[in-house]
Amino acid sequence: MNNRILNNIKKDFLIESRNRSAINISFAFAGITTLSVSLAAGGVPFTPVVHSIIFWIILFFSAMSGLAHIFIREEEEKNSLFLSLYYTPEEIYLSKLIFNIILFLSISVIVTVLYLFFLQVLPVYLFLFILTVVAGSIAIASVTTILGAMVSKAGSGSSLFTVISFPILLPVLWTAISLTSVSIDGTGIQEYRNILFLLAFSGVIVSVSYLSFKFIWTEL
Numbered sequence: 001m002n003n004r005i006l007n008n009i010k011k012d013f014l015i016e017s018r019n020r021s022a023i024n025i026s027f028a029f030a031g032i033t034t035l036s037v038s039l040a041a042g043g044v045p046f047t048p049v050v051h052s053i054i055f056w057i058i059l060f061f062s063a064m065s066g067l068a069h070i071f072i073r074e075e076e077e078k079n080s081l082f083l084s085l086y087y088t089p090e091e092i093y094l095s096k097l098i099f100n101i102i103l104f105l106s107i108s109v110i111v112t113v114l115y116l117f118f119l120q121v122l123p124v125y126l127f128l129f130i131l132t133v134v135a136g137s138i139a140i141a142s143v144t145t146i147l148g149a150m151v152s153k154a155g156s157g158s159s160l161f162t163v164i165s166f167p168i169l170l171p172v173l174w175t176a177i178s179l180t181s182v183s184i185d186g187t188g189i190q191e192y193r194n195i196l197f198l199l200a201f202s203g204v205i206v207s208v209s210y211l212s213f214k215f216i217w218t219e220l
Contacts, residue, residue, distance in 0.1 A: 008087060008095035012070060026103070030062040030111045038118035046119070052180035055115055056136070056173055062107050063140050064162045070096050070145075071152035089214040097145045097206065104141040108133050124186025128195075132183060135198035136176035142202045143168050146209035149216050172201060 037054055046054070083092055112133055115121065123129035144165055151161050175194050182191065 034114040048185035052177045071148040093213040100141040108137040125183040129183035132179040139172040
């Protein structure tokens with residue numbers, strides 16, 4: 001990773017630390033939704049499948065509320081030309097991708113801790129559960145980064161972001177929910193091959209996005 005990418009990542013973190021609108025929205029949504037589910041449950045135990053579905057729905061919509069902002073902000077503040085003058089499209093993409101991965105992993109940690117605490121859930125296969133959260137979070141961040149760039153260039157803001165993200169992320173959510181259910185229940189087989197699927201999915205998305213980002217950034 002060269003210094004130009006690191007400088008762009010530091011710039012994004014500095015701007016977000018001053019503004020904090022998108023970060024606050026994501027963290028607030030994650031915390032409030034998790035607490036609301038706990039209160040609504042009223043101590044009634046959920047099945048592992050229901051726990052898994054609710055958990056990943058919270059993570060999905062937490063991503064939708066924050067991860068597109070990194071590109072939309074650049075368009076709203078008219079910084080796209082500045083970025084194009086000082087950075088190559090590949091450097092822009094990689095810096096935004098790394099930023100989104102770090103941000104969403106942070107959100108995932110908070111959601112996971114709050115969910116396990118408030119819903120009184122203790123995964124039987126804890127290592128599989130952690131790997132699922134990490135791999136699933138990276139896959140979601142990888143998809144939403146390139147989609148965020150497309151949405152920002154199309155000028156539609158975040159209104160279309162969730163609609164176009166869900167069909168693409170459906171295989172990720174389906175696999176992550178299945179793995180999470182097994183890790184909570186502890187009665188199924190620990191399918192680490194599905195973890196490889198999530199990582200491979202992320203690799204394919206990142207590779208295609210890296211090759212096509214130049215055309216998205218300059219042509220749309």
